Amino acid sequence: MATYLVTGVNRGIGRALVDGLLARGHKVIGTTRDGKAPVEHANFQVIACDITDTHAVRQAAEAIAQPIDVLIQNAGVFGPRPQELADLAPDDFLDVLNANVVGPWRVVQAFLPHLQRSGQGRVLMISSGMGRFSGSSQGAPAYRASKAALNKLVQTFAHDLKRDGIAIVACHPGWVRTDMGGAGAEIDAKVSADGLIQLAENLHLSGTGRFMDWTGHTQDW
Numbered sequence: 001m002a003t004y005l006v007t008g009v010n011r012g013i014g015r016a017l018v019d020g021l022l023a024r025g026h027k028v029i030g031t032t033r034d035g036k037a038p039v040e041h042a043n044f045q046v047i048a049c050d051i052t053d054t055h056a057v058r059q060a061a062e063a064i065a066q067p068i069d070v071l072i073q074n075a076g077v078f079g080p081r082p083q084e085l086a087d088l089a090p091d092d093f094l095d096v097l098n099a100n101v102v103g104p105w106r107v108v109q110a111f112l113p114h115l116q117r118s119g120q121g122r123v124l125m126i127s128s129g130m131g132r133f134s135g136s137s138q139g140a141p142a143y144r145a146s147k148a149a150l151n152k153l154v155q156t157f158a159h160d161l162k163r164d165g166i167a168i169v170a171c172h173p174g175w176v177r178t179d180m181g182g183a184g185a186e187i188d189a190k191v192s193a194d195g196l197i198q199l200a201e202n203l204h205l206s207g208t209g210r211f212m213d214w215t216g217h218t219q220d221w
């Protein structure tokens with residue numbers, strides 16, 4: 001049994017991750033903006049954490065004393081739709097970067113001591129195939145750029161965290177039927193979550209610094 005911290009668990013992939021982790025007997029600390037979650041379980045605890053708020057993220061970290069074995073930084077936003085060069089307000093772009101790039105930075109920074117205390121800490125940064133430099137780059141420039149920047153954070157964090165024996169990967173969760181992915185997406189949130197959990201359970205330091213998908217395959221950046 002490992003202790004997982006998962007951000008953004010009130011809906012979507014985060015919610016499915018909680019269900020999957022509890023079913024496997026893991027302990028889960030979930031975060032939501034308001035500290036409420038639609039889950040009640042002896043192995044589940046929820047804390048408030050808005051990842052765009054540095055003070056809130058630090059307070060959340062201070063509220064947790066126990067070591068964290070696996071951090072799944074899942075919370076994120078797509079940003080305005082449509083999202084084109086001609087009509088996206090620059091301040092809306094800043095909001096997307098704050099949530100998808102600076103937010104994960106805040107979370108990893110605040111919970112680093114908990115990962116260090118685990119002795120075998122692992123981090124999954126939920127990114128997106130839309131942040132890849134290879135392949136199509138049509139549409140959603142703010143979202144794509146935010147996930148590309150997140151991927152670069154993962155590459156650099158991997159070097160720093162290796163000193164502490166902590167592995168970190170960027171993960172593409174698939175195109176998932178959630179509020180963000182839409183009803184026409186390819187896979188159910190449970191399928192994505194089950195794959196991501198398997199990935200977390202099999203992640204070792206030798207695999208750090210990669211971009212993986214939910215099936216466990218390494219992706220091009």
Ligand SMILES: NC(=O)c1ccc[n+]([C@@H]2O[C@H](COP(=O)([O-])OP(=O)(O)OC[C@H]3O[C@@H](n4cnc5c(N)ncnc54)[C@H](OP(=O)(O)O)[C@@H]3O)[C@@H](O)[C@H]2O)c1
Pocket residue numbers: 007008009010011012013014032033049050051052074075076077078099103126127128129172173174175176177178179180181182185
């Ligand atoms: N669905 C897909 O097809 C797909 C594909 C590639 C990557 N992803 C990535 O997978 C992750 C989860 O996506 P999803 O499809 O489950 O999206 P979702 O259904 O829109 O859920 C997003 C989650 O993130 C939380 N969140 C957003 N901003 C937050 C903030 N500032 N502080 C705390 N929590 C915040 C939301 O909480 P609130 O309810 O409070 O907003 C919600 O719990 C995201 O990082 C997304 O970019 C999704």
